[in-house]
Amino acid sequence: xxxxxxxxxxxxxxxxxxxxxxxxxxxxxxxxxxxxxxxxxxxxxxxxxxxxxxxxxxxxxxxxxxxxxxxxxxxxxxxxxxxxxxxxxxxxxxxxxxxxxxxxxxxxxxxxxxxxxxxxxxxxxxxxxxxxxxxxxxxxxxxxxxxxxxxxxxxxxxxxxxxxxxxxxxxxxxxxxxxxxxxxxxxxxxxxxxxxxxxxxxxxxxxxxxxxxxxxxxxxxxxxxx
Numbered sequence: 001x002x003x004x005x006x007x008x009x010x011x012x013x014x015x016x017x018x019x020x021x022x023x024x025x026x027x028x029x030x031x032x033x034x035x036x037x038x039x040x041x042x043x044x045x046x047x048x049x050x051x052x053x054x055x056x057x058x059x060x061x062x063x064x065x066x067x068x069x070x071x072x073x074x075x076x077x078x079x080x081x082x083x084x085x086x087x088x089x090x091x092x093x094x095x096x097x098x099x100x101x102x103x104x105x106x107x108x109x110x111x112x113x114x115x116x117x118x119x120x121x122x123x124x125x126x127x128x129x130x131x132x133x134x135x136x137x138x139x140x141x142x143x144x145x146x147x148x149x150x151x152x153x154x155x156x157x158x159x160x161x162x163x164x165x166x167x168x169x170x171x172x173x174x175x176x177x178x179x180x181x182x183x184x185x186x187x188x189x190x191x192x193x194x195x196x197x198x199x200x201x202x203x204x205x206x207x208x209x210x211x212x213x214x215x216x217x218x219x220x221x222x223x224x225x226x
Contacts (some may be wrong), residue, residue: 020186025169028172037173044129051109054164056080057159070147082153116131
């Protein structure tokens with residue numbers, strides 16, 4: 001496949017993106033059948049980081065951030081950069097200067113299956129970043145790659161324009177075409193959890209209202225007094 005930059009992609013509505021951002025990673029992951037979750041080594045660089053936006057995908061050569069610079073030009077306000085590398089990398093491919101450029105163009109955050117640097121500055125800026133590593137190892141701008149092509153980032157397939165949600169629980173991807181249905185399913189799950197929380201607060205045991213006693217019996221678990 002020839003390296004390329006795709007300028008125009010389809011995106012979910014801002015209303016659906018905002019709703020998914022409110023619902024959060026854990027709820028969305030469960031609601032869409034426990035799919036779309038990135039591997040747990042992708043962590044926010046500061047504890048309060050949150051983001052929801054359309055994914056602009058970037059495929060880079062390891063240790064080379066040229067295509068991140070190229071991607072910024074085609075982003076719209078509220079987009080999230082999602083960066084994968086052609087082979088494994090922990091180099092610090094993104095730092096304070098690139099974050100400054102992202103902010104100037106309205107980019108909402110970054111998820112990168114590699115390293116970042118200038119973490120204190122990024123935290124002070126409150127620029128949301130999820131990364132595999134933190135590393136001061138510098139990079140070059142010399143190798144071709146692609147923007148807005150299908151990528152695999154931290155084990156999750158990401159299509160350009162998919163909705164990305166990130167918080168303290170990690171990062172989850174929602175297919176753009178499924179966004180409305182996932183919002184509905186997530187809302188139903190939140191309501192169900194609210195009812196369960198009320199019952200637990202009232203002293204009921206999950207063993208009873210989840211019908212787990214019968215499950216224990218089926219599995220051959222015995223109760224004994226000693």
